[in-house]
Amino acid sequence: MNFPSLKNLSESIKYVSRRFPFEVVFACIGTTAAIAHIELDGIREVADNWSLRILMTASLGLLLSLACTLFIESSGFKQLKSLLLKAAAALLATSLIFLLNPLTNHADQMRFFLLSLSFHLLVSFSAFIRRGSIQGFWQFNKTLFLRLLSGILYSAVLFLGLAAAIGAMNFLFNVNFEFDTFYILWVCIAGIFNTIFFLAGLPENLSALDDDFSYPKGLKVFTQYVLIPLATVYLIILLAYEIKILIAWNLPKGLVSNLILGYAVFGILSLLLVFPVREQDGNKWIKTYARSFYFLMLPLLVLLFLAVGSRVFRYGITEPRYFLIVLACWLLFISVYFLISSKQNIKLIPISLCILTILSVYGPQSAFSVSRYSQKRILVNIFKQNHSFTNGRFVPLKKISEKEAKRAMATLAHLIRQYDLEVLQPYIDRDLSEVTDSLSKKKNHSNYRDYSRYELLDDKITWANNHLGFAGFSPYTGKYDAVNSTAFTNSYTIISKQSDVAIVKGYDYIIQQSNFRNEKTGNVVDEIPVYQIFKESGSMMIIIDKDSAVFNLKSLMINMIKDSSKLKAFMGNSDLNNAGYGDKHGYELPQQMLLFDKKTKHYSITYRINSINFRNPKNKAFSISNLEGIFLIKKLN
Numbered sequence: 296m297n298f299p300s301l302k303n304l305s306e307s308i309k310y311v312s313r314r315f316p317f318e319v320v321f322a323c324i325g326t327t328a329a330i331a332h333i334e335l336d337g338i339r340e341v342a343d344n345w346s347l348r349i350l351m352t353a354s355l356g357l358l359l360s361l362a363c364t365l366f367i368e369s370s371g372f373k374q375l376k377s378l379l380l381k382a383a384a385a386l387l388a389t390s391l392i393f394l395l396n397p398l399t400n401h402a403d404q405m406r407f408f409l410l411s412l413s414f415h416l417l418v419s420f421s422a423f424i425r426r427g428s429i430q431g432f433w434q435f436n437k438t439l440f441l442r443l444l445s446g447i448l449y450s451a452v453l454f455l456g457l458a459a460a461i462g463a464m465n466f467l468f469n470v471n472f473e474f475d476t477f478y479i480l481w482v483c484i485a486g487i488f489n490t491i492f493f494l495a496g497l498p499e500n501l502s503a504l505d506d507d508f509s510y511p512k513g514l515k516v517f518t519q520y521v522l523i524p525l526a527t528v529y530l531i532i533l534l535a536y537e538i539k540i541l542i543a544w545n546l547p548k549g550l551v552s553n554l555i556l557g558y559a560v561f562g563i564l565s566l567l568l569v570f571p572v573r574e575q576d577g578n579k580w581i582k583t584y585a586r587s588f589y590f591l592m593l594p595l596l597v598l599l600f601l602a603v604g605s606r607v608f609r610y611g612i613t614e615p616r617y618f619l620i621v622l623a624c625w626l627l628f629i630s631v632y633f634l635i636s637s638k639q640n641i642k643l644i645p646i647s648l649c650i651l652t653i654l655s656v657y658g659p660q661s662a663f664s665v666s667r668y669s670q671k672r673i674l675v676n677i678f679k680q681n682h683s684f685t686n687g688r689f690v691p692l693k694k695i696s697e698k699e700a701k702r703a704m705a706t707l708a709h710l711i712r713q714y715d716l717e718v719l720q721p722y723i724d725r726d727l728s729e730v731t732d733s734l735s736k737k738k739n740h741s742n743y744r745d746y747s748r749y750e751l752l753d754d755k756i757t758w759a760n761n762h763l764g765f766a767g768f769s770p771y772t773g774k775y776d777a778v779n780s781t782a783f784t785n786s787y788t789i790i791s792k793q794s795d796v797a798i799v800k801g802y803d804y805i806i807q808q809s810n811f812r813n814e815k816t817g818n819v820v821d822e823i824p825v826y827q828i829f830k831e832s833g834s835m836m837i838i839i840d841k842d843s844a845v846f847n848l849k850s851l852m853i854n855m856i857k858d859s860s861k862l863k864a865f866m867g868n869s870d871l872n873n874a875g876y877g878d879k880h881g882y883e884l885p886q887q888m889l890l891f892d893k894k895t896k897h898y899s900i901t902y903r904i905n906s907i908n909f910r911n912p913k914n915k916a917f918s919i920s921n922l923e924g925i926f927l928i929k930k931l932n
Contacts (some may be wrong), residue, residue: 325353326486694765
């Protein structure tokens with residue numbers, strides 16, 4: 296493999312910068328944003344969010360600008376008009392930074408993927424919108440494909456070589472390169488080197504491609520002996536399964552949709568790869584295979600519609616089901632077109648798929664609008680059926696079956712994860728933006744650990760479940776849970792002030808409490824085994840060699856809150872009392888009140904609670920949902 300020389304690389308950079316100036320700028324911006332994301336991840340969430348938004352916008356801007364440049368070159372526009380069109384495309388792409396917010400809105404991550412896919416498809420045919428040559432279109436995309444593979448190979452080899460050099464410097468000269476250096480290296484190679492290498496290989500004389508009839512023999516061999524056999528295996532499995540369904544008269548399983556899409560992908564890709572040689576002598580089998588492929592797609596599409604329809608009828612439309620429906624309709628259209636059309640215009644495949652992809656991103660017909668409407672309707676119907684929907688608002692449920700609770704909680708979780716808590720605002724009297732702000736401040740009382748956006752999202756779901764009357768049901772199974780049944784009214788959070796500071800004067804060891812589950816964990820201190828055991832009944836035991844001490848947390852907590860007037864002075868603020876666990880009682884106590892001492896034959900042991908969440912202490916269903924603390928150990932003479 297011959298790598299480009301420094302001279303060729305320098306000339307390529309100049310050529311690419313002249314021909315694709317906007318694309319190079321977007322590549323540099325995206326690379327810088329990616330490096331910022333690596334450095335800021337987990338440190339500064341707001342800045343990290345903006346770095347991700349800039350990275351997404353730059354990626355989309357590069358693709359849209361490239362499609363615009365190829366369209367301009369194929370159309371022969373004058374310089375001023377070309378510059379205005381390129382600037383308009385760049386401005387349009389830049390405006391997406393105000394629409395995409397992936398860390399706040401999970402659906403924006405999928406929107407980015409869809410826009411990226413549609414812009415990739417746009418690049419594939421933008422130079423041939425005004426030109427009708429199928430041969431030139433095929434040769435252009437063959438060049439794109441091969442150039443992309445070459446770029447990935449060159450970039451991978453370059454990265455491995457430089458990474459090995461950095462590792463050698465670390466080893467030989469004690470240079471302290473952190474591990475994120477390798478991530479940054481890969482980002483620079485993929486973002487700058489690979490982009491320039493790819494752009495430098497794009498054909499400039501597009502009209503000359505119409506007369507290019509070269510065809511890589513290896514491509515035909517790969518298609519004939521790899522892709523087509525794979526598609527045939529899929530076909531045999533699917534037809535056998537379809538016969539089984541007809542005999543047993545059962546609805547198809549959901550997994551069958553993936554198999555059908557796999558067959559469609561392998562089949563269409565194989566037909567596109569051998570399209571230019573279908574008329575050559577000895578290749579008549581290609582036309583026969585193409586016709587049989589599209590004909591056999593029809594019964595499989597019936598199976599696909601049944602599989603998707605059964606899920607939609609039961610559970611409504613979600614984004615994945617929306618895409619399955621759209622792909623099924625698109626495959627039906629493509630199959631019918633290639634069966635009845637004599638033109639066999641393969642440009643229709645990327646053009647139609649690009650249009651459908653763009654339509655599914657924004658607007659009332661988009662995947663997100665349709666899915667949101669469908670899931671909201673399911674939730675509203677459940678509340679209506681249980682007489683808990685008044686004046687267009689949800690009323691907390693008093694009674695509901697486990698089956699309906701499971702469905703409602705799953706729908707709630709899906710809506711909040713995809714569109715955040717504010718998606719429920721039309722149905723809830725409380726200001727949900729204030730609730731979100733209150734939940735997000737919970738981290739101010741948890742300095743002993745990080746509080747990620749994923750935990751915040753879980754807390755929002757928990758808050759919604761409790762507020763709407765699902766506190767008595769498990770969020771994971773939907774089944775009624777006596778422990779959780781009073782969580783919203785009898786739940787306590789107690790934290791220690793300055794929980795990240797421990798005064799260890801007078802002690803020999805400090806050991807972090809490592810679990811609050813019904814299990815045994817161990818450490819070794821000065822060759823002495825130390826074990827911790829948490830019991831679901833509410834006790835924490837520590838075993839040091841042959842000594843043991845038991846801290847009855849249930850009794851400690853019940854005694855502590857027995858006289859609420861004494862604790863009133865330590866009542867936490869509104870943020871603590873509205874924590875994601877649905878707590879109604881939150882206290883921030885001095886460290887001295889959360890120290891509990893035990894003595895054994897050889898040790899004096901103090902257990903200090905940093906944070907504890909417990910529920911329903913007045914009943915038998917006492918339960919600790921979270922516990923963090925430390926053991927302070929002193930040897931006795």
